Amino acid sequence: MIELTGAGKSYGSRCVLRGLNLAVNEGEFVSVVGSSASGKTTLLMIACGLLPPDAGSVSISGQPVTDFAPGAAIVFQNYSLLPWLPAIENIRLAVEGAFPLWTAAQHRDQAEKYLHMVGLGTAGAKRPSELSGGMRQRVAIARAFAVEPSLLFLDEPFGALDALTRATLQQELARMCSEAARPVTTLMITNSVDEAILLSDRVFALSRGPGASLSDPVAVDIPRPRAANMIMREEAAVRIRARLFNPAPVEVAAHVHASA
Template structure:
């Protein structure tokens, strides 16, 4: 794998209501993601996780710093970056299949109708929705809508897929099923993924690495934890891996006990700060 996404000195600040001071959400964010890597980021609300994702998507601008994808600076939205939000974002007047076709046509306008349709159906099949091609979003459950959203994002084959708590609104059982669908489709596509989650177990199941953010204001990406559990993974099998509880306990300890003390508001964060790399399999 090669270094694909580079984030250098990223900072996001907002003026206070009186306009006299600046409130810094996060600062000195430096990290990289390799091609084909699945990376999750975890942190308490208000630390700037979604803001970082929106900057990577080109939907927001950083106050300082640089984001490079494949050596080129990200300056705005692009079809090379796909986003999956928590609220599905489907077109309510279009069928399941037409929602995918709409995105695929935008991505490859030169493709003929039959190629677009075959490509779209293939990705719906990967998320188990071949039986629901003609249904509209209102006729689908929340879990099915999110499967359509996932299929649409993967079908456009973006170089970078950004996911903002895509399963946060789903019940635990549905979330588990869709996590397995996501693993299956990611293992086939090997696309690069950056995902926000609040679920420690979800992060361990899905990711190659987990970035831990300290509390805001002046949050920082404090640690990069390697998930040393072989793939393929399932929810029932990973709990038996010798590294599972080492990783889980480390993540919970960070979130409960250490994230506040590492905040830039209470400690001196250097501009060239690099997150601590943690490989618990080696400990």
């Protein structure tokens, strides 16, 4: 369980986030939707322990967070693969860090297994620069799942991808979550309301900064598996979208919609 209580962050005199209260329950998939430059990434960095908050507190399973949470994995928006290592080595390095007691063969097998799982079984020897954006993000997703995380943080994982690749990878991610080695508690940051509705159990809206704060959560009661084209029309989805936009001022809603 991830819990933010009154968390806030300022850079100098500029207040980015203010009084954030957020709880992600065990095994739950929660999304935070916000427009660009609203402090979304800062929120995620605070939640995962890479950035200490100035105010309030962050705890994971009741323990206060001081460093990157144990048992956690993260997917960054810009892939953040190490460019000098081939795809398979990028994953293997993560596996080695997560399971230091395993043998070298086990490390390699685990890395290959997850590279296969994202459909890149034959591209392991390629460097990130030789892969397309979508393939790089697949490697990054494989790297995150290969450590068998109990906590998963996603920082606009598909933000840099074209619409078609984005749709495919959203489904892949949903599949990976349902097939994961153990139940994954997930916190995703996105600028797409539809993406949030497609993947999440609950969705928060982040108001526009500076001093951004969170709306009340909206539960997504659409049964899984969900298809992207259904989500657009489904009555429940329309209702959720309306509720997410409603508490925010009109101007904010329009902005979120435009960037979605």
